[in-house]
Amino acid sequence: MDVTRLAAVDTARAARMLSEVRSARLSGRPAPVAARPVIEQSWDRMLRSGVDPDHDFRSGLLSREEVQRRRETSALRHVLPVLREGLLSVADVTHQIMVVADDEGRVLWREGSPRVLRKADGLGFELGADWREDVVGTNGVGTPAVARRPVQVFAAEHFVRSHATWTCAGAPITDPRDGRLLGVVDVSGPLETMHPATLAWVDSVAKLAEARLRERHQRSLERLRAVAAPVLARLGGRALVVDRDGWTAAVTGMPYTERVALPKSPAGGPNWLPAIGPCTVEPLDEGWLLRAAQEPVPGGAARILLDLRQPRRWSVQVQGSAGPWTRELSPRHAELLYLLAVHRGGRSAAGLAEDMFGDPARTVTVRAEMSRVRRYLGAYLEHRPYRFCEDAEVEVLLPEDPRDLLPHSTAPAVAKRRTASVPAP
Structure with missing residues (x-):
């Protein structure tokens, strides 16, 4: 009833x-x-x-x-x-x-x-x-x-x-x-x-x-775009202008990227960002001018820490050869990265759709979300199937009580994990 x-x-x-x-x-x-x-x-x-x-x-x-x-x-x-x-x-x-x-x-x-x-x-x-x-x-x-x-x-x-x-x-x-x-x-x-x-x-x-x-966000990007256009017109090479949250306002010399993963408090000068590689960061109006360097993107093994301990404070931390960076995760991306961490051998789009929605046919949604994840974590992810790179060390920090794992999530695979470690009454 x-x-x-x-x-x-x-x-x-x-x-x-x-x-x-x-x-x-x-x-x-x-x-x-x-x-x-x-x-x-x-x-x-x-x-x-x-x-x-x-x-x-x-x-x-x-x-x-x-x-x-x-x-x-x-x-x-x-x-x-x-x-x-x-x-x-x-x-x-x-x-x-x-x-x-x-x-x-x-x-x-x-x-x-x-x-x-x-x-x-x-x-x-x-x-x-x-x-x-x-x-x-x-x-x-x-x-x-x-x-x-x-x-x-x-x-x-x-x-x-x-x-x-x-x-x-x-x-x-x-x-x-x-x-x-x-x-x-x-x-x-x-x-x-x-x-x-x-x-x-x-x-x-x-x-x-x-x-x-x-x-409001779109209007702020339009204002930043007006400031960025003449600046980028004078520059050679690859560069883009993003707002304080990493959303792209303008780009030159490189493929358009909707959003760039920025450190919580970007520092001016030489830097390394997942979507660009080596670059310089300069403040510009209400955003940042990112100028890509000519060196190749650093590779090598990395340590990836997926922190799921605190509700609404999920994050992925990467320690690579170019230094550490951290990104806060949306609820959906926290679910996806957790499932990939659990299945180190990888999951197909249909497998992730089954895990997320109980419906293996919902591959379009999964591929769209994974495309967004790869924008900031692409250097450490493989596809066909989706998985973390073999040389990446992946650690997951979980809540003390398994029932507090991603409490917002209705994904069948997550719900099963929440109850798997709970003793029967």
Whole structure:
């Protein structure tokens, strides 16, 4: 039974049923119905992390000055008009509020019905509050941030008992430039405001916000391109101009590369970059001028470290003959590189499609993603089948608990790995 749909017809009955499901889960008894998978997975994380279901724990609020500082530095400030236009008018009519939190789960903006805002205060849902999942339990801010997908949390689906009078639907907002989580937008209210369509509504507005961020990025590249054109026209040899995140604005004398993997803090002068090889790096307006050297790209053995220990902080680190460099990974690329590290003998496109989607026919998607991976890691990857080079030493750093491996991932092969090392109850 879909309890969230039942709630649209009979809120009280649905809430009672979820309370029974939650009590059964906490006590180890059979539940009358199964919790939704995304909620069950969150509850499992809460039980393992030690969140107390019977006590409302609240960490210290950020100061007003710190909230303001985060607002001024967050990319979410650019999409607040989109979020307000898409959510606030309806939220106010339905007696709900809109909440926007940053990537650390801190509430930075909160708007809507004054009556509901006062009720939210009673739950600790205040400006500057910490609503990470491992602090306050399953909720519409922290859980979407971990799952990296829209999540609706109704009544006793909240892990902490005192939140069972509340309903919320949250969707993550990611940076289109690098896939990094920027924060979560959430619509919340008292139990009776629950509606099964709310999640789709919030998710659609979050996607509009991401589209607005893509538009801003394209405009910034156009501005950089105007600056770069006369500079590149005067240069000989191979060169390109990229923005601070490595996205290409202009290129001369070499094939177009959509994005270049840059160090976190590029230094001017001689350097070595995976997509170019030896080069010089010079600041140019809001980006970098990269001038390729004439020497061949260095080869030789390399040590590759795939760090998957921290949620949303996945990275690949390469130590080669030209020196070390690190790149943060999107959720999809973290999955792909993990699977290649597990299968050192290699995987075909069909094999990776089976691993990722349970469907060996989805090879087009796999090849497109692997093409993007090869733009920054191509010197250390082979294809037919896809695999790490034989002379590359590959090490994977995993979470202490195997169930915390890439918690956002729904890939069958990853899900199997998450449970393979877990002893049966």
